[in-house]
Amino acid sequence: MASRRGKAASSDDGAKPAKLNKEAWRKTTRLFRYLKPHIGAFSAGLFCLLITSLLSLAFPILLGKLVNASASDGFWAAPLTDLTNIDSIAKLLMLVFALQAAFGFVRIYLFGLVSENALADLRQDTYSHLIRMPMLFFAQRRVGELNSRISADVALLQEGMTTSLAELLRQTVTITLGITLLTFVSVQLTLTMLATLPVVALIAVFFGRYIRKLSTQVQDRIADTNVIVDETLQGIQNVKAFSNESFEVGRYRSSVLKARDLALKGARWRGAFVSFIIFCMFGVIVFIIWRAVHLKAEGLLDIGDITSFLGLSIMIGASIASIPELVTTMLKAVGATERLMDLQEGTPEAISLAPRKEHLRIEGDIAFEHVSFHYATRADHEVLHDVDFHAKPGERVALVGPSGAGKSTIASLVLRFYDPVGGRITIDGKDARDYDLGALRDRMSIVPQEVLLFGGTILENIAYGRPGASRDDIEAAARKANAHDFITSFPEGYATIVGERGIQLSGGQRQRIAIARALLKDPAILILDEATSALDTASERLVQDALDKLMEGRTSIVIAHRLSTVRNADRILVLDHGMVSASGTHDELIADTGGLYYSLSKMQLSEA
Numbered sequence: 001m002a003s004r005r006g007k008a009a010s011s012d013d014g015a016k017p018a019k020l021n022k023e024a025w026r027k028t029t030r031l032f033r034y035l036k037p038h039i040g041a042f043s044a045g046l047f048c049l050l051i052t053s054l055l056s057l058a059f060p061i062l063l064g065k066l067v068n069a070s071a072s073d074g075f076w077a078a079p080l081t082d083l084t085n086i087d088s089i090a091k092l093l094m095l096v097f098a099l100q101a102a103f104g105f106v107r108i109y110l111f112g113l114v115s116e117n118a119l120a121d122l123r124q125d126t127y128s129h130l131i132r133m134p135m136l137f138f139a140q141r142r143v144g145e146l147n148s149r150i151s152a153d154v155a156l157l158q159e160g161m162t163t164s165l166a167e168l169l170r171q172t173v174t175i176t177l178g179i180t181l182l183t184f185v186s187v188q189l190t191l192t193m194l195a196t197l198p199v200v201a202l203i204a205v206f207f208g209r210y211i212r213k214l215s216t217q218v219q220d221r222i223a224d225t226n227v228i229v230d231e232t233l234q235g236i237q238n239v240k241a242f243s244n245e246s247f248e249v250g251r252y253r254s255s256v257l258k259a260r261d262l263a264l265k266g267a268r269w270r271g272a273f274v275s276f277i278i279f280c281m282f283g284v285i286v287f288i289i290w291r292a293v294h295l296k297a298e299g300l301l302d303i304g305d306i307t308s309f310l311g312l313s314i315m316i317g318a319s320i321a322s323i324p325e326l327v328t329t330m331l332k333a334v335g336a337t338e339r340l341m342d343l344q345e346g347t348p349e350a351i352s353l354a355p356r357k358e359h360l361r362i363e364g365d366i367a368f369e370h371v372s373f374h375y376a377t378r379a380d381h382e383v384l385h386d387v388d389f390h391a392k393p394g395e396r397v398a399l400v401g402p403s404g405a406g407k408s409t410i411a412s413l414v415l416r417f418y419d420p421v422g423g424r425i426t427i428d429g430k431d432a433r434d435y436d437l438g439a440l441r442d443r444m445s446i447v448p449q450e451v452l453l454f455g456g457t458i459l460e461n462i463a464y465g466r467p468g469a470s471r472d473d474i475e476a477a478a479r480k481a482n483a484h485d486f487i488t489s490f491p492e493g494y495a496t497i498v499g500e501r502g503i504q505l506s507g508g509q510r511q512r513i514a515i516a517r518a519l520l521k522d523p524a525i526l527i528l529d530e531a532t533s534a535l536d537t538a539s540e541r542l543v544q545d546a547l548d549k550l551m552e553g554r555t556s557i558v559i560a561h562r563l564s565t566v567r568n569a570d571r572i573l574v575l576d577h578g579m580v581s582a583s584g585t586h587d588e589l590i591a592d593t594g595g596l597y598y599s600l601s602k603m604q605l606s607e608a
């Protein structure tokens, strides 16, 4: 009972079943693309399904034969083999079971094979689509939601595809074939049965669902009362200090009584359900038998026919009763499919997943030509206005300005996370939009403000800059980044696990790993979003030294917070409310004592 309740609860807070409209149907049919490669196995599975369904119907019929072994009148009189012989019928039954077992195994395995392969393909397709979506897409969605599409929605789909679809097919075959067989036995009796048994079975199903819902509600009520106990015992000081014992007792009492009333309601319905089953279900069966006996008296049926008929009817009734649940699961799967297909219908960035053969050759000349920009999510808020600057190959351009001025936005535009709304960005004199996006980003590196390391070893984290890099190259990069010494001071060296489940590195250490990663990539263009958090002087020097080596010979755009970085820059852009308010070298800018740069360097840069 407990597990059933759990299941009901979890399926309630799972995804809502879909409405079967044209759109849902169109998206669902797109699933067939994933079945197509396995169509052979799928057909074979369907065939086995048909056979097992047929064989399961043979059971009540043979049972009738068994009962009827000596009689020789009625519909089933024509012997299949020697069906007057009890032994041969028993042998035949054993054969039926054996075949059913064999085909059942093959069917389940084949359907599993097809659906697991299809789902694996679907998962991969969805993920590779997802990861190539533009930044705007991620800005509009929560990571949890996207995550649950790949995990929960695929799981719903899996349930729908692996078990429910096959079951639905099986039950449909059982019902149609079963009813057909019944009409051979007796049309009159079949009509009587159809008018009663399925109706009662369906009522029982909905009855049962209602009762399950009630019992979940009772659970919730009981949980409410437990909250009161919890709260008051935790905060017992408050209760006593305010002398509120009687108030709490009253609160608890009314909560307990609510739960009791609901539970009693559930008890009434359960009682009604049992009476209903006894009276209606068995009543109907007795009614059918009564009709059957009358027909027998008229010489239209024999005792074996009646046995077969009852057996078949019960099977059909059970099949019909299982359909609503199966349909609900299927509709949930359709809903999940819709959401997954929505995801696949978004336009991804033009990034090829094929391995890149050679690197794009660029000098690293960057120019912003009257660039203006606003984020699509906030169209009324212009973040950059007429930004114009030029960084020649190998130059170091620093961006300074107050928080929210648009510095990181400029970095995002260089990386082509977004395209400018007005003006254009050129790389080596050519519009950045005319480059292959993947190839262009391949020549850029970013050392971000907040370095996030992946769960894995330090070695793997550095190698992320160039997957497949040799151990020597990785170590060389780490040395240049002033990271080698602290890495080798760990007992496990480069194999030290970092990230969520590993050791935590200090801010300066993380940055040096990120620098090593960027060095390994050897980009033409480097973007540096300096960490705002202050490092101590020792690691500050190590990081700055590593950065200097990293920037050598590359065009660098540095969002600067450190005086040392700004001093050495070839040009400094002072950004204010999305506009370049001044530009020049440190000495030029600092001379203007009324300017923003002067006050910024007094306040912010002197702290570092």
Ligand SMILES: Nc1ncnc2c1ncn2[C@@H]1O[C@H](COP(=O)(O)OP(=O)(O)OP(=O)(O)O)[C@@H](O)[C@H]1O
Binding pocket: 139, 375, 377, 378, 383, 401, 402, 403, 404, 405, 406, 407, 408, 409, 410
């Ligand atoms: N994804 C986004 N969607 C909408 N608006 C954004 C987005 N990212 C930034 N903004 C807005 O754009 C403006 C510039 O932000 P940006 O991150 O470029 O500032 P910043 O100069 O890097 O500031 P800080 O020094 O604090 O990092 C801010 O007003 C910010 O609210």
Ligand SMILES: [Mg+2]
Binding pocket: 407, 408, 409
């Ligand atoms: Mg920023």
